[in-house]
Amino acid sequence: MANVVETQNLERVKSIRRVPQEEYYVPGHRTCAGCGPALCYKLVSKAAGPESIFLGPTGCMYVANTSYLSSPFAYPWMHCQITNAGAIASGVEAAYQVKIRKGKYKGKLPNVVVMAGDGGSIDIGLQAMSGLMYRGHDVLFIMYDNESYANTGIQTSPATPYGANTTFTPPGKAIPEGKTLFPKDAPQLVIGGHPAVKYVATASVGYPVDLINKVRKALNYKGPTFLHIHSPCPKGWLFDAKKTVSVAKLAMETGMWVNYEWENGEYTYDHTPKEYKPVKEYMKGQARFAHLTDEHIAKMQAFIDAKLKAPGIPVALPVQGPRETA
Amino acid sequence: MAKEMFLAGCAASAFGAKFARVEVISSYPIRPYTGVMMELSKIVANGELDAEFVHGEGEHAQVSIAYGASAAGARAYTGSSGVGVAYAMECYSPAAGGRYPIQMIIADRALDPPGDFGSEHTDVMGCRDQGWIMGWAETPQEAFDNTLIYYRIGEDPKIMLPQFCCQDGYFVSHIPGKVVLPEQSQVDEFLPPYDPPDPLDPTNPTSHGPQVYPDQGSAIDIQRAQAHLDVPKVTEQVMDDFSRIFGRTYNPFVEEYMTDDADFVFFIQGAHARTARFAVNHLRKKGVKAGMVKLRFVRPFPTEVVKECLSKFKAVGCVETSTSYGGAMKGGNLIHEVRASLYDSPKQPLVTSFMAGLGGEVVTLNEFYNMAKVLSQAIKDKKIKKYVYWLGFEKEGI
Numbered sequence: 205m206a207n208v209v210e211t212q213n214l215e216r217v218k219s220i221r222r223v224p225q226e227e228y229y230v231p232g233h234r235t236c237a238g239c240g241p242a243l244c245y246k247l248v249s250k251a252a253g254p255e256s257i258f259l260g261p262t263g264c265m266y267v268a269n270t271s272y273l274s275s276p277f278a279y280p281w282m283h284c285q286i287t288n289a290g291a292i293a294s295g296v297e298a299a300y301q302v303k304i305r306k307g308k309y310k311g312k313l314p315n316v317v318v319m320a321g322d323g324g325s326i327d328i329g330l331q332a333m334s335g336l337m338y339r340g341h342d343v344l345f346i347m348y349d350n351e352s353y354a355n356t357g358i359q360t361s362p363a364t365p366y367g368a369n370t371t372f373t374p375p376g377k378a379i380p381e382g383k384t385l386f387p388k389d390a391p392q393l394v395i396g397g398h399p400a401v402k403y404v405a406t407a408s409v410g411y412p413v414d415l416i417n418k419v420r421k422a423l424n425y426k427g428p429t430f431l432h433i434h435s436p437c438p439k440g441w442l443f444d445a446k447k448t449v450s451v452a453k454l455a456m457e458t459g460m461w462v463n464y465e466w467e468n469g470e471y472t473y474d475h476t477p478k479e480y481k482p483v484k485e486y487m488k489g490q491a492r493f494a495h496l497t498d499e500h501i502a503k504m505q506a507f508i509d510a511k512l513k514a515p516g517i518p519v520a521l522p523v524q525g526p527r528e529t530a
Numbered sequence: 531m532a533k534e535m536f537l538a539g540c541a542a543s544a545f546g547a548k549f550a551r552v553e554v555i556s557s558y559p560i561r562p563y564t565g566v567m568m569e570l571s572k573i574v575a576n577g578e579l580d581a582e583f584v585h586g587e588g589e590h591a592q593v594s595i596a597y598g599a600s601a602a603g604a605r606a607y608t609g610s611s612g613v614g615v616a617y618a619m620e621c622y623s624p625a626a627g628g629r630y631p632i633q634m635i636i637a638d639r640a641l642d643p644p645g646d647f648g649s650e651h652t653d654v655m656g657c658r659d660q661g662w663i664m665g666w667a668e669t670p671q672e673a674f675d676n677t678l679i680y681y682r683i684g685e686d687p688k689i690m691l692p693q694f695c696c697q698d699g700y701f702v703s704h705i706p707g708k709v710v711l712p713e714q715s716q717v718d719e720f721l722p723p724y725d726p727p728d729p730l731d732p733t734n735p736t737s738h739g740p741q742v743y744p745d746q747g748s749a750i751d752i753q754r755a756q757a758h759l760d761v762p763k764v765t766e767q768v769m770d771d772f773s774r775i776f777g778r779t780y781n782p783f784v785e786e787y788m789t790d791d792a793d794f795v796f797f798i799q800g801a802h803a804r805t806a807r808f809a810v811n812h813l814r815k816k817g818v819k820a821g822m823v824k825l826r827f828v829r830p831f832p833t834e835v836v837k838e839c840l841s842k843f844k845a846v847g848c849v850e851t852s853t854s855y856g857g858a859m860k861g862g863n864l865i866h867e868v869r870a871s872l873y874d875s876p877k878q879p880l881v882t883s884f885m886a887g888l889g890g891e892v893v894t895l896n897e898f899y900n901m902a903k904v905l906s907q908a909i910k911d912k913k914i915k916k917y918v919y920w921l922g923f924e925k926e927g928i
Binding site: 255259267271275277288292293295300302306311314331332334335339 | 553556581582586592599621732733736737738739743
């Protein structure tokens with residue numbers, strides 16, 4: 205990697221009125237009504253603009269978006285296996301590095317953006333994502349988090365919250381809470397182990413200007429960056445399709461989601477309420493939590509309380525694995 | 531001026547990649563192919579080749595990096611051996627179906643168990659139905675030449691297919707031989723820069739690999755199949771150009787040795803063809819009319835050529851370095867292809883197969899003589915006793 209090639213430089217957006225009018229994620233897809241990940245794709249596309257290459261590993265945004273001959277992507281887009289988005293992105297970026305160096309491509313390095321679901325990022329796709337981050341390719345890896353494997357019918361993923369009813373963690377007599385495990389912390393996985401990464405942030409489709417600016421900031425960094433974007437899924441979480449944005453906001457208000465940036469070792473927190481509402485309010489709006497008892501909700505509340513003492517920083521307690529007892 | 535070097539197969543392949551001016555290289559260590567990347571990384575570190583050298587975190591990533599790079603318009607190179615080849619299995623169909631003509635150098639190695647690291651074609655043979663071009667080199671020179679030849683065929687606009695460019699682990703990969711290296715200008719004339727029609731490019735947005743409905747799938751599959759049908763014609767053209775530019779000639783599909791008046795032939799691919807030649811020489815001295823036919827491509831399989839070639843003989847012994855457990859012919863892979871090719875031929879030789887050199891065992895001259903005995907006996911009896919003989923495990927002592 206001899207010479208560093210010139211990359212795109214995207215401006216900060218000051219308010220919702222200044223958000224670009226142009227759409228790059230256009231009609232032609234068939235996502236569900238109120239789809240959080242589709243909203244996420246739309247906002248990320250607006251932020252990145254046309255000088256981009258998007259990579260989409262298998263996930264609901266592949267299955268629902270790319271019907272042959274009706275692509276909603278107004279930029280080059282490529283399907284990856286659910287396992288290898290990080291590796292394909294590395295190849296694409298490496299190809300552009302060498303093409304630009306040799307004068308085969310005139311122009312700045314395109315924004316290479318991976319749009320991976322939670323499974324494609326921190327479960328089956330973790331190895332490739334980590335390889336990309338470690339090697340320092342100039343790629344933005346986005347984990348649009350709808351907290352499940354949504355394209356196959358809502359199965360549990362490592363991002364699924366404790367207590368959620370998924371088709372692989374149904375509540376029953378022996379396992380009344382449904383999912384018994386607490387989720388992995390995706391941004392911490394990236395921050396903790398990848399010295400080449402300079403910028404990691406969390407964002408939510410409930411706060412579009414913030415989301416757009418984080419995408420742009422990430423793209424302006426030379427080297428790998430990671431965004432974890434909360435993208436509620438009406439079909440999987442079982443709430444009214446018109447409430448996607450309010451569910452996203454309620455997540456922030458109850459501490460179920462925290463927006464922050466990690467930039468060269470410094471944390472900044474955004475949209476932090478003065479006082480958090482109880483998580484019960486968030487959970488009662490979604491039928492995936494309908495089976496939970498007060499005891500389970502108290503367990504969830506304890507987890508969130510501990511996490512909120514140092515948002516973004518992993519907490520030791522009160523998480524128990526299935527083989528442990530209190 | 532062209533110069534000669536004494537190179538093992540791995541280094542010869544690395545030089546091939548250098549002369550092909552590959553642009554993105556992805557590596558992961560596994561014996562015995564590792565020597566390719568060791569040599570190539572030196573070449574890149576010394577500034578003799580301007581390429582991105584990406585250390586994949588595994589073979590699955592290696593192939594993904596390569597076909598991502600190819601999709602973005604770069605000539606991509608990778609490789610592996612044994613279980614590494616198997617680990618990347620998921621990525622072969624997308625690379626071929628997406629028509630990304632990456633090249634993967636394979637120095638063969640047995641799969642586990644028994645985990646003996648030995649040379650065996652089972653690793654790549656297990657991937658033969660994914661739509662990749664594949665074939666074996668017998669010598670370091672052939673390994674070098676194949677690198678250029680395979681890229682040229684794979685990148686032909688009619689073809690656009692990835693290639694398994696194989697050599698036997700250790701027997702070729704680690705044993706040095708004389709390699710004539712060409713002038714860069716000769717290679718540049720033979721192999722133009724990679725220029726795909728629709729790379730991932732913001733100035734001309736295209737979608738790669740979208741989902742299709744079930745009724746659209748076969749329309750795409752048939753194009754991959756058609757490309758394989760077109761390979762032979764392109765290969766002939768490529769071989770003509772190759773001998774014109776480099777002054778070396780290969781028969782494009784099969785190489786015959788002492789076959790003019792042969793009663794039977796050993797049908798073989800890869801390194802053991804060298805031993806087979808010695809065996810044929812010796813058998814000829816004893817008055818046995820033996821010959822050898824070496825296969826240069828397994829995919830696409832040169833059916834017509836093989837049919838015409840093998841119909842001439844009374845018996846054919848397929849020398850197998852891979853197994854197809856429970857297959858129709860109870861043993862190796864080559865015999866399936868050979869018997870299928872001969873099915874509608876008016877002249878039917880007797881065809882049997884010999885499991886030889888599994889796990890990297892040397893196939894000895896004595897074993898070839900024993901195979902010759904079986905084939906001679908079959909000609910005398912006008913029938914074969916068995917589809918497959920496991921050398922060293924047979925009652926008759928072969």
